[in-house]
Amino acid sequence: xxxxxxxxxxxxxxxxxxxxxxxxxxxxxxxxxxxxxxxxxxxxxxxxxxxxxxxxxxxxxxxxxxxxxxxxxxxxxxxxxxxxxxxxxxxxxxxxxxxxxxxxxxxxxxxxxxxxxxxxxxxxxxxxxxxxxxxxxxxxxxxxxxxxxxxxxxxxxxxxxxxxxxxxxxxxxxxxxxxxxxxxxxxxxxxxxxxxxxxxxxxxxxxxxxxxxxxxxxxxxxxxxxxxxxxxxxxxxxxxxxxxxxxxxxxxxxxxxxxxxxxxxxxxxxxxxxxxxxxxxxxxxxxxxxxxxxxxxxxxxxxxxxxxxxxxxxxxxxxxxxxxxxxxxxxxxxxxxxxxxxxxxxxxxxxxxxxxxxxxxxxxxxxxxxxxxxxxxxxxxxxxxxxxxxxxxxxxxxxxxxxxxxxxxxxxxxxxxxxxxxxxxxxxxxxxxxxxxxxxxxxxxxxxxxxxxxxxxxxxxxxxxxxxxxxxxxxxxxxxxxxxxxxxxxxxxxxxxxxxxxxxxxxxxxxxxxxxxxxxxxxxxxxxxxxxxxxxxxxxxx
Numbered sequence: 001x002x003x004x005x006x007x008x009x010x011x012x013x014x015x016x017x018x019x020x021x022x023x024x025x026x027x028x029x030x031x032x033x034x035x036x037x038x039x040x041x042x043x044x045x046x047x048x049x050x051x052x053x054x055x056x057x058x059x060x061x062x063x064x065x066x067x068x069x070x071x072x073x074x075x076x077x078x079x080x081x082x083x084x085x086x087x088x089x090x091x092x093x094x095x096x097x098x099x100x101x102x103x104x105x106x107x108x109x110x111x112x113x114x115x116x117x118x119x120x121x122x123x124x125x126x127x128x129x130x131x132x133x134x135x136x137x138x139x140x141x142x143x144x145x146x147x148x149x150x151x152x153x154x155x156x157x158x159x160x161x162x163x164x165x166x167x168x169x170x171x172x173x174x175x176x177x178x179x180x181x182x183x184x185x186x187x188x189x190x191x192x193x194x195x196x197x198x199x200x201x202x203x204x205x206x207x208x209x210x211x212x213x214x215x216x217x218x219x220x221x222x223x224x225x226x227x228x229x230x231x232x233x234x235x236x237x238x239x240x241x242x243x244x245x246x247x248x249x250x251x252x253x254x255x256x257x258x259x260x261x262x263x264x265x266x267x268x269x270x271x272x273x274x275x276x277x278x279x280x281x282x283x284x285x286x287x288x289x290x291x292x293x294x295x296x297x298x299x300x301x302x303x304x305x306x307x308x309x310x311x312x313x314x315x316x317x318x319x320x321x322x323x324x325x326x327x328x329x330x331x332x333x334x335x336x337x338x339x340x341x342x343x344x345x346x347x348x349x350x351x352x353x354x355x356x357x358x359x360x361x362x363x364x365x366x367x368x369x370x371x372x373x374x375x376x377x378x379x380x381x382x383x384x385x386x387x388x389x390x391x392x393x394x395x396x397x398x399x400x401x402x403x404x405x406x407x408x409x410x411x412x413x414x415x416x417x418x419x420x421x422x423x424x425x426x427x428x429x430x431x432x433x434x435x436x437x438x439x440x441x442x443x444x445x446x447x448x449x450x451x452x453x454x455x456x457x458x459x460x461x462x463x464x465x466x467x468x469x470x471x472x473x474x475x476x477x478x479x480x481x482x483x484x485x486x487x488x489x490x491x492x493x494x495x496x497x498x499x500x501x502x503x504x505x506x507x508x509x510x511x512x513x514x515x516x517x518x519x520x521x522x523x524x525x526x527x528x529x530x531x532x533x534x535x536x537x538x539x540x541x542x
Contacts, residue, residue, distance in 0.1 A: 048477070052095045055086055073116040077123055080109035084130050091477065100141070103134045121176070121232070124169035125240060131162035132247045139254060142523075152254055159251040163269065166244035170277075173240060177232040234284035238316045241273050241281065245323040249330040253382075256337040263335055270331075274324040282317045318368040321357060322375055328353040329379035333386050343387055343394060347402055350383055358413075365422050373413040377437070380410040384444065385525045400448050407445050414438050418468070428476035432469045432483070439465035439486055443526045446493070456497050463490035485510070485517040485539075489527070492535045508540045 062079035083106040110127040135155040142148040248270050336346045354376045359369045384403040423431045442462035466487035473480040488505040495504050518532045
């Protein structure tokens with residue numbers, strides 16, 4: 001999931017400071033923030049339903065405010081942002097229902113906010129995020145949906161809109177950053193001429209005549225208001241570039257088969273971001289503080305939901321470099337699948353894209369290296385899948401060998417992340433995802449392995465990994481049905497190889513879920529159609 005700009009409470013705080021409001025509109029901010037606060041703090045098992053009630057009450061407070069003040073950008077912005085953050089919290093997913101419907105609601109709310117303030121960079125960024133998430137959800141649903149092609153077309157449209165939105169956001173931020181630097185230079189020039197010294201580090205602000213309480217829990221009426229404009233930082237610029245490249249990567253990844261001109265156009269958008277803007281913005285970043293360098297070791301948090309304030313963040317420059325490598329990998333895959341380059345070139349350029357970022361096996365894991373290993377493994381899996389799916393005049397034996405090498409390397413990378421010393425430092429939901437990927441990898445390797453002994457080891461490993469995914473999913477409090485069904489698939493394949501069906505699990509009462517999972521496995525190239533049909537018959541007793 002693309003990195004998110006900010007959590008909801010910080011967003012509410014920022015909006016309260018930045019915009020000038022009346023006491024009446026502030027009431028709805030405080031009501032919504034107060035309801036949201038009830039759902040925060042320590043998260044315990046079983047709290048999702050209770051938290052969701054508070055979130056919905058917060059949204060109701062914003063709706064009530066917008067009825068009275070329909071032109072309030074602040075209310076519209078914060079309602080839209082809260083709706084989107086809800087869809088991104090994995091802890092609430094089982095309670096939310098249809099995520100696509102909720103994302104559409106968030107999109108409409110962002111459109112309202114954008115209509116009220118078309119030049120606001122924050123709402124432009126967040127709307128780009130919503131559009132990207134909508135596209136990704138459609139792509140994911142297409143794996144088990146009979147309307148795959150229509151969904152893919154809609155996803156492309158959302159992604160094109162997201163790319164345009166991020167372009168507008170970056171242009172706005174660059175303009176604001178340039179203006180801020182000019183003001184700082186003018187202030188420094190005045191100081192050099194004997195004027196009053198001006199500290200450029202705080203936000204550019206008007207001064208309020210009275211002190212006031214902006215706490216989300218305050219029920220007192222606020223005093224006089226000031227308009228506070230938070231300056232754009234190099235980190236903000238890099239964050240927008242990362243989101244921009246992520247949306248471009250997703251667009252490229254679903255744009256095959258296509259012609260060279262289409263891929264060239266997308267590459268032309270990404271190239272200046274990668275070759276010019278990322279190095280430029282990184283050079284503007286302040287030197288890391290001594291405090292940030294004195295760490296006791298990695299403490300990783302890779303939840304797909306909003307991150308708690310105490311969790312460490314990856315350095316934005318690392319995110320930007322990884323986003324660039326990920327885009328290059330997506331472009332290579334789409335080019336190969338479209339018949340525009342040989343697999344040897346694909347392989348070489350893929351290694352080049354990740355070589356500067358992938359840590360040696362002896363390197364201690366940090367949040368950045370975890371992200372890099374995951375992304376590199378994904379790229380290698382995509383490489384092997386592309387070679388398997390694409391018709392080619394190149395020697396089959398060479399392509400199979402390249403697939404095996406890529407899948408083996410990907411498994412090695414993911415194994416580092418699920419080692420006991422590493423797994424305990426990751427969010428349980430993230431570990432569950434990695435174990436699922438490891439099981440899928442073993443079944444993919446099974447398809448290209450001819451040795452009987454190797455096949456037995458691969459299906460056993462797959463079963464172990466899928467059961468591990470279920471265990472970690474339970475620990476995360478999330479859904480485990482995919483892991484359970486895939487574990488049953490592995491058991492059927494193991495029984496076929498060993499000639500012993502005693503351990504096969506029957507899931508005839510879950511026919512619809514089994515069909516969805518098997519359809520997705522075929523779509524991803526994990527098993528072929530014949531194998532899926534055979535496994536289905538055993539699991540469902542048909």
